[in-house]
Every structure is written in structure tokens, then in C-alpha cells.
Amino acid sequence: MVFSSLIFLFMFLPITLIIYYICPRKFKNLVILIMSLIFYAWGEPVYIFLMIGSILIDYIGGLMIEANKEDSEKRTAIFITVIVLNLSFLFFFKYYGFLIDNINEILGVNLQIRNLPLPLGISFYTFQLISYVADVYMGKVVAQKNIINFGAYITMFPQLVAGPIVQYNDVEDQLNNRIESVDKFGEGVERFIRGIGKKVLIANNIGMIWTSIKGISVGELSVLSAWIGIIAFTLQIYFDFSGYSDMAIGLGKMFGFEFLENFDHPYMSKSISEFWRRWHISLGSWFRDYIYIPLGGNRRGQAVQFRNLLIVWFATGLWHGASWNFVIWGLYFGIFIFLEKLFLGKVLKKVPSAVAHIYTLVLVIISWVFFDTAKVSDALSYIKIMFGIGENIFIDNMAKYTLKTNLIILVIAIICSTPLIKNLIIHLKKKYKLKGVFIVIAINMLVLFISVVYLISESYNPFLYFRF
Amino acid sequence: MDKNNKVNRRLMAVVFLLFIAIMSVSNILRREKAFSEEENRNLAGRPEFSINSLISGEYIKKYESYISDQFPGRSFFVNTKAKVDKLMGKSESNDVFIGKDNQLIEDFEERSKEETDEKVLAVNEFVKKHENINTNFMLIPTATEILKEKLPKYAPVDSQLEYMKYIQGKLSSNIKFINPYDALLNNKDKYLYYKTDHHWTSQGAYIAYVEFCKAVGLEPKKEGDFQVELVANDFYGSLTSKVGDKRGKPDYINVYIPKENGEIVVNYISEQKRTTSLYSSENLDKKDKYEVFTDGNHPHINIKSLGDPKKKLLIIKDSYANSFLPFLTSHYGEIDVVDLRYYMDNIEELIKSKGITDMLFLYNANTFNSDDSILNLN
Numbered sequence: 142m143v144f145s146s147l148i149f150l151f152m153f154l155p156i157t158l159i160i161y162y163i164c165p166r167k168f169k170n171l172v173i174l175i176m177s178l179i180f181y182a183w184g185e186p187v188y189i190f191l192m193i194g195s196i197l198i199d200y201i202g203g204l205m206i207e208a209n210k211e212d213s214e215k216r217t218a219i220f221i222t223v224i225v226l227n228l229s230f231l232f233f234f235k236y237y238g239f240l241i242d243n244i245n246e247i248l249g250v251n252l253q254i255r256n257l258p259l260p261l262g263i264s265f266y267t268f269q270l271i272s273y274v275a276d277v278y279m280g281k282v283v284a285q286k287n288i289i290n291f292g293a294y295i296t297m298f299p300q301l302v303a304g305p306i307v308q309y310n311d312v313e314d315q316l317n318n319r320i321e322s323v324d325k326f327g328e329g330v331e332r333f334i335r336g337i338g339k340k341v342l343i344a345n346n347i348g349m350i351w352t353s354i355k356g357i358s359v360g361e362l363s364v365l366s367a368w369i370g371i372i373a374f375t376l377q378i379y380f381d382f383s384g385y386s387d388m389a390i391g392l393g394k395m396f397g398f399e400f401l402e403n404f405d406h407p408y409m410s411k412s413i414s415e416f417w418r419r420w421h422i423s424l425g426s427w428f429r430d431y432i433y434i435p436l437g438g439n440r441r442g443q444a445v446q447f448r449n450l451l452i453v454w455f456a457t458g459l460w461h462g463a464s465w466n467f468v469i470w471g472l473y474f475g476i477f478i479f480l481e482k483l484f485l486g487k488v489l490k491k492v493p494s495a496v497a498h499i500y501t502l503v504l505v506i507i508s509w510v511f512f513d514t515a516k517v518s519d520a521l522s523y524i525k526i527m528f529g530i531g532e533n534i535f536i537d538n539m540a541k542y543t544l545k546t547n548l549i550i551l552v553i554a555i556i557c558s559t560p561l562i563k564n565l566i567i568h569l570k571k572k573y574k575l576k577g578v579f580i581v582i583a584i585n586m587l588v589l590f591i592s593v594v595y596l597i598s599e600s601y602n603p604f605l606y607f608r609f
Numbered sequence: 610m611d612k613n614n615k616v617n618r619r620l621m622a623v624v625f626l627l628f629i630a631i632m633s634v635s636n637i638l639r640r641e642k643a644f645s646e647e648e649n650r651n652l653a654g655r656p657e658f659s660i661n662s663l664i665s666g667e668y669i670k671k672y673e674s675y676i677s678d679q680f681p682g683r684s685f686f687v688n689t690k691a692k693v694d695k696l697m698g699k700s701e702s703n704d705v706f707i708g709k710d711n712q713l714i715e716d717f718e719e720r721s722k723e724e725t726d727e728k729v730l731a732v733n734e735f736v737k738k739h740e741n742i743n744t745n746f747m748l749i750p751t752a753t754e755i756l757k758e759k760l761p762k763y764a765p766v767d768s769q770l771e772y773m774k775y776i777q778g779k780l781s782s783n784i785k786f787i788n789p790y791d792a793l794l795n796n797k798d799k800y801l802y803y804k805t806d807h808h809w810t811s812q813g814a815y816i817a818y819v820e821f822c823k824a825v826g827l828e829p830k831k832e833g834d835f836q837v838e839l840v841a842n843d844f845y846g847s848l849t850s851k852v853g854d855k856r857g858k859p860d861y862i863n864v865y866i867p868k869e870n871g872e873i874v875v876n877y878i879s880e881q882k883r884t885t886s887l888y889s890s891e892n893l894d895k896k897d898k899y900e901v902f903t904d905g906n907h908p909h910i911n912i913k914s915l916g917d918p919k920k921k922l923l924i925i926k927d928s929y930a931n932s933f934l935p936f937l938t939s940h941y942g943e944i945d946v947v948d949l950r951y952y953m954d955n956i957e958e959l960i961k962s963k964g965i966t967d968m969l970f971l972y973n974a975n976t977f978n979s980d981d982s983i984l985n986l987n
Contacts, residue, residue, distance in 0.1 A: 142676045145679055146673070147636075147673075147676050147680060148673060148676055150629065150632070150638050150673070151632045151633040152631065152633065152636075152676075154629065155629050155630065155633045158626075183669055184668070184669070186663050186664055186666065187664055297666065318738050322613060323619050325617075325618075326622045327617065327618025327619055327620070327621040327622035327625075327685070328618050328621075330625040331618070331621055331757065332619045334625075346697075353940040377637055478832070538764075538765055539763075539765045541762075542762070542763035542764055542765055543761040544696075545761075545763060546698060546699055546700055546701065546761070547699075547764065548696075548698060549697045549698045550697055570614070570617070572615060574613055577611055578613050578616055578617040578620070579611070581617060582617065582624060583618055583623055585621060586625075586628065588626055589625070589628065589668045590628075591689075591693060592694065593686070594686045594689045594690050595634070595690055596677075596682050597677060597683055597686040597687070597691040598686055598687045598692075598853070599677065599692075600674055600677035600678055601648065601683075601703075601850050601853060602648060602650070603647060603648040603649060603650070603703065603847070603853075604648060604649045604650050605900040
């Protein structure tokens with residue numbers, strides 16, 4: 142199930158809220174677990190058993206690691222077994238086909254496999270499972286004795302399918318002691334509405350620009366169209382993903398949870414390193430805490446650091462999808478981050494901040510070409526067009542038309558990717574006091590209402606001729 | 610400040626819960642509808658549950674379309690969306706452009722040359738089997754081409770004229786290609802196309818009829834030979850549905866009735882219905898008032914008239930023919946009208962049993978481009 146759907150908003154959410162708030166404290170996590178399983182099963186009625194199996198493995202694994210506190214060899218063996226199991230599930234469903242393709246390519250053989258659909262959210266919940274057993278193994282947390290609490294942690298529907306990736310040590314306490322309140326609920330509502338507005342009103346509307354420009358063959362693309370297209374995608378992916386995180390964080394609050402932030406106006410960054418501290422923060426933290434630092438981070442000299450960065454960014458790329466373009470996309474960032482650590486960072490601090498900002502934005506925009514173009518050679522020819530290398534004309538009717546009809550939404554999107562609106566709301570409330578509060582609530586409800594209008598209209602599909 | 614924040618959050622919580630509650634309850638209490646006139650399709654009903662359909666994901670998909678199809682106040686929401694889109698400066702919706710003077714215009718995106726070639730080849734091969742029949746092919750530009758200047762600025766639309774010329778070049782030489790483009794363009798300030806529907810008007814059809822007669826050597830009737838009757842002035846057609854919002858004034862529909870020798874017998878073969886008119890006035894109370902012409906699209910219509918009994922015409926057509934037929938009846942003793950999108954019988958047998966002497970392919974450029982049913986010819 143997705144949050145931005147009628148079924149979620151007007152069936153699943155009200156039912157879950159009613160049951161959750163009627164039930165006494167000790168059953169609340171059970172309610173979360175059951176409802177989350179239903180939430181997951183709605184989109185993934187088969188692979189739900191894979192997820193339940195993974196949960197059981199890590200639950201038992203955690204308990205066994207703790208039971209063998211004294212025997213360090215044994216607990217390490219258990220730890221490794223659990224990690225290998227987790228990763229092999231992920232590998233089998235996400236990367237097996239990719240591996241076979243590469244073997245076929247390299248060895249010139251023709252192995253056939255049946256392409257399995259990717260289980261929903263497997264990349265996210267596998268990382269949460271690993272964070273748990275790793276935390277137990279490193280002694281950061283005690284193992285969770287209660288399977289319901291543990292199940293609730295992994296499956297929690299607000300963050301189950303698209304993050305944020307909640308580390309166990311961040312919510313351990315909240316699983317048993319969290320306080321729901323009307324205030325927190327209201328805060329959650331505001332956050333949820335911000336998210337649904339970002340997703341339904343901005344991301345979905347802008348998404349059409351990139352789809353249509355991506356569909357044009359390379360020869361017929363104008364320079365301006367190329368830029369409009371990829372800038373639209375730049376905005377779309379931010380609003381889509383951060384909108385989802387906003388909804389997740391908001392829903393978490395409605396049920397008394399506090400998740401860490403996942404996005405912090407990434408397009409305001411003045412370096413690539415800063416960008417990755419503001420973009421998908423929970424993923425960056427996960428790689429830092431469970432790969433980069435255990436490998437020695439930056440404490441063992443530049444050569445090791447370089448190796449560590451390569452590993453982390455190779456993995457970050459691959460995590461986003463089983464295809465080489467994602468790997469290149471990851472390494473691309475890794476290289477710039479390494480350069481920034483070497484000397485570029487210092488330069489960026491000295492130059493005017495507008496220059497640093499433009500440097501970051503241009504690199505990020507180019508990165509999205511790699512991200513959303515399956516073939517690397519296609520990505521390169523697209524980038525060539527962007528920089529006017531080749532015969533393509535600078536401007537055509539397609540570009541003019543796209544710009545003309547999408548100008549308002551593009552401007553709104555750009556404004557909303559800065560902290561401007563946030564500051565405006567604070568200002569409104571400060572200046573107009575209670576009146577300001579009413580204005581803010583009215584705006585929120587308007588955003589929610591129009592989002593619902595769009596969701597209902599999605600299925601509007603008139604036919605010219607009656608279809609039998 | 611802190612107090613205001615408290616008020617803010619609490620009030621937000623209450624208003625949100627109220628909104629969700631109202632929407633959820635009205636969703637439970639709504640009445641189900643089977644058919645949507647605006648969308649011209651059956652709405653999804655509650656799907657039947659089975660373990661298999663759940664596992665395959667079919668059930669979930671169907672349930673989701675059931676909920677959105679049946680959502681209470683759906684047309685209000687769709688209409689609101691169209692208004693919001695307008696506010697946002699969008700001039701396109703569901704592949705329909707909102708042009709100047711509220712003229713709605715369908716997009717035209719030419720399909721690949723291979724696909725077009727395949728269709729033309731189907732026509733050529735079919736005609737080759739019937740060399741003794743006079744065959745004409747009339748391709749009609751739609752408003753997208755003739756009213757091009759009403760399109761939103763820079764709208765990326767392919768040229769129908771080039772498409773039509775391409776087809777003309779590919780058709781075999783024993784097929785006479787009739788192109789009413791010039792005649793329609795010269796009259797573009799007249800009411801040739803509806804503003805809210807994707808069809809042409811009776812007047813547009815008349816102009817093409819004159820061109821048709823010139824090409825095949827018939828004496829066209831004068832406009833004065835017909836009585837022009839206004840039968841509807843509140844027509845919002847298919848393109849309004851696509852946009853989801855009524856823009857500007859509704860269309861009106863004129864029908865042309867011959868002043869003399871208008872007696873005909875119309876036989877809707879598969880429906881087993883017989884009438885004496887090509888106009889079906891009960892459709893004027895429905896939403897799709899263009900169905901006043903031949904009661905909409907049918908697999909096969911047979912028309913007998915007082916025209917030349919030796920001339921028997923077969924028309925293979927789309928819905929543009931529906932308003933064109935009334936002009937032809939006086940020239941042919943018998944006309945068989947076949948719509949390949951719905952026709953399932955053997956067309957060869959039809960030709961043989963009827964003793965067809967003339968054949969006309971009549972399509973608008975948009976249907977010929979987008980529809981594949983012509984491939985069923987052979």
C-alpha cells in the first residue's frame with residue numbers, strides 16, 4: 142500500500158488509528174505489527190513470508206549472540222551467519238539477475254534465469270535488520286526479548302517500504318516507552334500533509350516533464366529541453382522521496398514515534414559532501430556506521446580512506462538498483478567527496494558561496510542523468526547534449542512549450558526546495574499570532590484537499606469510444 | 610507563541626481527523642454506479658475475492674480501481690482538478706489541448722512509418738482482390754490540422770497533412786485518394802468542427818461530400834437541397850469529458866435532411882433494428898449527442914434508398930462517416946457501412962452477396978493513425 146492512495150487515507154489509516162488508540166498500552170505494539178503486516182501484504186501478498194522469516198532469523202540471532210556473551214568465537218559465528226543470511230536474501234532477489242547478466246556478458250555464455258520481482262522494501266528492511274544484529278553484536282544495545290516489539294520495529298508501516306532507515310538504537314527506547322499526545326499528533330498531521338503535498342502535487346505533476354523529454358530520441362532533443370528535462374527529474378526525485386519521508390515521519394508521530402530526519406534541503410548544499418549530509422540522511426548514516434567506520438574510516442591514512450570511500454560509494458550506488466548506472470552514479474559521488482576531502486573542500490570554502498552552490502547543483506543534476514538512464518552510453522550522450530557538444534539545436538518548440546505550460550509548477554517546486562516556505566510559516570505565526578495559526582491550518586487543509594482531488598482524479602479515464 | 614503552537618497542533622489534529630472521518634464515512638455510505646457517461650466506460654465494481662486473485666495481485670489492483678471509480682463525489686473532484694490545472698497554466702489534459710476560444714483539440718502524434726506502412730499495405734492487398742470495384746480512399750484532417758492556429762503556442766503536434774500525403778504516396782494506383790484538406794481549410798472560419806467534441810459537424814461533412822462528388826464524378830446536391838435543422842444546442846462532447854471541465858459555450862448540432870426523395874430504410878444488422886432515418890433523436894437526451902448520427906457506431910449498417918439501384922457502395926469507416934452518410938443516400942441504391950473496430954463477420958462474403966460496385970474508405974487522420982482494426986481487413 143502507498144500512503145498517497147485513497148485506500149490508505151480513507152480506509153487503512155482511520156481503522157488503524159481507531160484500533161491503536163482503543164487498545165491498552167501493552168497491546169499497542171501488537172496493533173502496529175498486525176496492521177503493518179496487512180499494509181505490507183496489500184502490495185506483497187507472497188513475499189510477506191520472506192520478511193517474516195527474516196525477522197525470525199534476526200530475532201533468534203540477536204538472542205543467541207547475547208546468550209553467548211562469553212564465547213566470542215561463537216557469537217561472531219552467529220553474527221556472521223545472520224548477516225550472510227540477510228544479505229543472501231537481498232542478493233538473491235535483487236542482484237542475482239544482474240550477476241547472471243554480467244557473467245553472460247563477460248564469459249559470452251547464455252545462462253537463463255527467471256526474473257523474480259523485487260520484494261517490496263527489501264533493501265530497507267534488510268538494512269534495519271543488519272543494524273539490529275550489528276548493534277547487538279557490538280554491544281550497543283541489548284537484544285530484544287519480545288518478538289512483538291522486534292516485529293513492530295522492522296515492519297512499522299510508516300517506514301517499512303521506503304524508509305527512513307531507522308537504526309535500532311534510535312528507537313529501542315521508544316518501543317516500550319513512548320508518549321502519544323494530541324500535540325504530537327497535530328505535529329505529525331502537519332508533517333504528513335507536507336509530505337503528501339510534495340508527492341502528489343509537485344512530484345507527480347513534474348514527473349510528466351521528464352517522462353516526455355526522456356521519450357524523445359537523442360537526435361531530436363534540443364539543449365534547452367535536455368536541461369529542462371533533467372532539472373525536472375532533479376526536482377521530482379527530491380519531492381517524491383522527501384515527501385515520502387515526511388509522510389513517514391508524520392505518521393510515526395501520530396503513533397508516538399520520533400524518527401530522525403531524512404532530508405534537510407539538500408539542494409541548498411555548497412559541496413557534494415554537504416549534499417550527502419542533507420540527502421537521504423538515514424542511508425548515509427547507515428553506511429557510515431556499519432561500513433565506513435568499521436573499515437577504519439579516515440583514521441588509517443589517505444590510501445585506506447580512499448579504498449573505504451570507494452567501497453562505500455560502490456555499495457551506495459548498488460543499493461539503489463541492480464545495474465551499472467547506479468554503481469557509476471555512486472562512484473561519481475565518491476570521487477568528488479574524496480577530492481573535496483583532499484583539497485576541493487578548502488577551495489569551495491574560499492570562493493563566493495554562489496559559486497560553490499552552482500558547482501554542487503550542476504554536479505548533482507548531472508548525477509541524476511546517470512541515475513535515471515539505464516545505459517551509461519545513453520547517459521553520456523545526454524550529458525553531451527546538455528553542454529552543447531554535437532549538432533543539436535539550442536531551443537525548439539518542445540522546450541518552449543514545456544517551459545510555458547510548466548512554468549508555475551517549476552517555480553513552486555524550486556521555491557519549495559528552499560527553506561523559504563518553512564520560514565514564511567514561522568513568520569506568519571509570529572506576526573499574526575492566532576490569526577497566523579488559522580491561516581497555516583487553512584493552507585494545510587487546502588494542500589490536503591487538493592492532494593485528494595488529484596488522487597481521486599488519477600483514475601479518471603474517459604474513452605472516446607465505448608469499450609466492450 | 611508557545612500557546613499558539615499548541616493551538617496550532619491541536620486544531621490541526623482535530624480538523625484532519627474530521628476530514629478523514631467525513632471522507633471515510635461518505636465512502637462507506639455511497640451508492641454504486643455501473644456506468645459513467647462522462648468517461649464512456651463501465652466503472653469497476655466490487656471485485657470477487659479468491660485466494661488466487663489475492664496472490665496474483667489481481668484482487669488488490671481491482672479493489673483499488675473499484676474504490677477510486679466509485680468514490681463519492683468523483684465528478685466534483687475531477688472537475689476541481691481541471692480547474693486547478695487551469696490555474697496552474699496547463700493547457701493540456703488527457704492528450705487534449707485547450708486552445709484559443711475554448712476550442713478543444715486532440716493531440717496528434719504520428720506513429721512509426723512501419724506501423725503506417727503495414728496498415729496501408731493491408732488496404733492495398735485488400736483492394737487488389739477486388740479490382741473490378743471502384744475504390745476511393747478519403748482521409749479527413751481533424752481540427753488538429755485545420756484549426757492549427759487555435760492550438761496553444763508551441764504545442765508539439767505532428768503534421769496531419771504530411772501524414773496524409775505520406776499515405777497517399779503509399780496507396781496503390783488503383784485506389785483514388787481524396788483529400789478534402791484544401792476545401793476544409795478554405796472554409797475554416799465556418800463551423801466545421803465541434804469545439805467540445807472530436808468529430809466534425811454536418812457542415813464539415815458537407816464540404817467533404819462536395820469534394821467526394823467531384824472526385825468520383827457525381828453531381829453534388831446543393832446545400833439548398835437540404836433542410837438544415839438545429840437539433841441540439843447544449844452539447845458538451847467527448848473532449849470536454851477528457852478535459853474534465855466545461856469550458857465556454859456548448860456546441861450545437863445541425864442535421865441535414867434532403868428536401869426531396871429522402872425515403873430510406875436503415876437496417877442495423879447485428880442489432881436487428883430497422884428505421885427510416887439515419888438520425889436517432891433519442892440520443893439527443895444523452896450525453897454523447899453525436900450519436901444522433903446513425904445511433905452511434907455499429908458493426909454493420911445497411912441503407913436502402915431511392916438512389917441509383919445499380920450502384921452499391923461499401924463504406925469502411927470510423928465515426929466521421931456517421932454524419933457523412935446522409936449526403937450519400939441519394940447517389941447509391943444501397944450502402945453497406947462497416948466499422949472494422951466492431952465488425953467480426955466475413956467481409957469477402959458481404960461483398961460477394963451484395964454485389965458491391967463501389968467502395969469507400971473513410972477515416973479521419975487521427976483514427977487511421979491510432980487505430981489498428983484496419984489490419985483485420987484481410
